[in-house]
Amino acid sequence: MNDDAVALLACPHCGSDLEADDPDSGSAALLCDRGHTFDVARQGYVSLLSGSGGKIVGDSTEMVAARAEFLDRGHYDPLMDAVADAVGDRRRVLDVGVGTGHYLARVLDAGVPDAVGVGLDVSKAAARRAARSHPRASAVVADVWQSIPVRSGVIDAALSVFSPRNAEELARVLAPAGVLVVLTPTERHLVELVDDLGLVRVDENKTQRLGDTLGGRFERVRRVPITYSTTLTRDEIVDVVSMGPSARHIPPADLRARVDEMPPAREVTVSVTLGVYARAAV
Numbered sequence: 001m002n003d004d005a006v007a008l009l010a011c012p013h014c015g016s017d018l019e020a021d022d023p024d025s026g027s028a029a030l031l032c033d034r035g036h037t038f039d040v041a042r043q044g045y046v047s048l049l050s051g052s053g054g055k056i057v058g059d060s061t062e063m064v065a066a067r068a069e070f071l072d073r074g075h076y077d078p079l080m081d082a083v084a085d086a087v088g089d090r091r092r093v094l095d096v097g098v099g100t101g102h103y104l105a106r107v108l109d110a111g112v113p114d115a116v117g118v119g120l121d122v123s124k125a126a127a128r129r130a131a132r133s134h135p136r137a138s139a140v141v142a143d144v145w146q147s148i149p150v151r152s153g154v155i156d157a158a159l160s161v162f163s164p165r166n167a168e169e170l171a172r173v174l175a176p177a178g179v180l181v182v183l184t185p186t187e188r189h190l191v192e193l194v195d196d197l198g199l200v201r202v203d204e205n206k207t208q209r210l211g212d213t214l215g216g217r218f219e220r221v222r223r224v225p226i227t228y229s230t231t232l233t234r235d236e237i238v239d240v241v242s243m244g245p246s247a248r249h250i251p252p253a254d255l256r257a258r259v260d261e262m263p264p265a266r267e268v269t270v271s272v273t274l275g276v277y278a279r280a281a282v
């Protein structure tokens with residue numbers, strides 16, 4: 001794990017700072033002042049789940065693999081660039097619901113050379129991928145609806161890209177001048193696939209509710225609608241559906257059969273809103 005990223009983490013049991021165990025000890029672990037220790041998995045991530053855990057199910061191995069395949073194809077590159085642009089030269093980056101780490105890696109590549117990233121995800125499969133997404137990124141298994149295992153006031157930019165966000169905890173971990181960058185789909189996002197394949201619809205009130213949820217803790221400083229068309233192959237359609245909420249409702253064989261009825265190339269709409277928020281003055 002990257003030492004500068006580890007320096008941003010806090011013990012999920014007592015809130016003390018965490019640091020890497022003596023590298024000569026032969027075992028990779030993080031420990032806090034009070035002696036709580038957390039093994040770093042062979043794949044390079046650490047689990048900092050607090051409490052009982054296990055109630056929230058993150059993305060499965062198959063969903064994460066489909067997401068990695070799809071994001072590698074470049075159809076969402078404009079979204080990654082927009083997120084990187086919003087982060088700019090901010091140095092300490094937190095990505096909640098990091099998934100494969102594609103967005104975090106893009107932000108670190110585009111940012112200042114000493115930028116560091118922490119990616120949180122409740123899914124081990126996601127943390128495994130995110131751990132190898134970038135040399136300056138560290139991946140942590142954590143449930144963002146619990147307290148986030150990150151020190152207070154140390155984050156310059158927090159990202160929530162198609163992911164859940166916990167306004168209270170995000171406000172706590174952000175530095176006073178820090179920003180929260182949120183990317184959410186609009187009801188027109190991939191609407192062609194929703195129609196052709198009978199997928200789960202995006203809740204039309206989501207944008208409104210998002211405003212409400214963050215309202216007390218944050219002020220929106222920028223709202224950028226991003227809409228464009230891109231053409232997907234059948235395999236890409238299978239991947240983009242398999243990485244999203246519909247994957248839980250359509251068995252893979254059914255999805256494949258439905259996609260095989262479609263033309264070999266389908267133009268779809270990408271439609272999201274990028275919101276940049278600052279901590280509200282208290």
Ligand SMILES: C[S@@+](CC[C@H](N)C(=O)[O-])C[C@H]1O[C@@H](n2cnc3c(N)ncnc32)[C@H](O)[C@@H]1O
Binds near residue numbers: 057
């Ligand atoms: C739709 S994916 C987005 C992943 C990534 N940001 C991207 O856009 O490629 C949502 C991610 O949030 C994770 N997730 C869902 N609930 C979570 C929670 N309570 N705590 C942490 N991560 C969570 C999922 O495992 C999944 O990786």
Ligand SMILES: [Zn+2]
Binds near residue numbers: 014
């Ligand atoms: Zn501790």
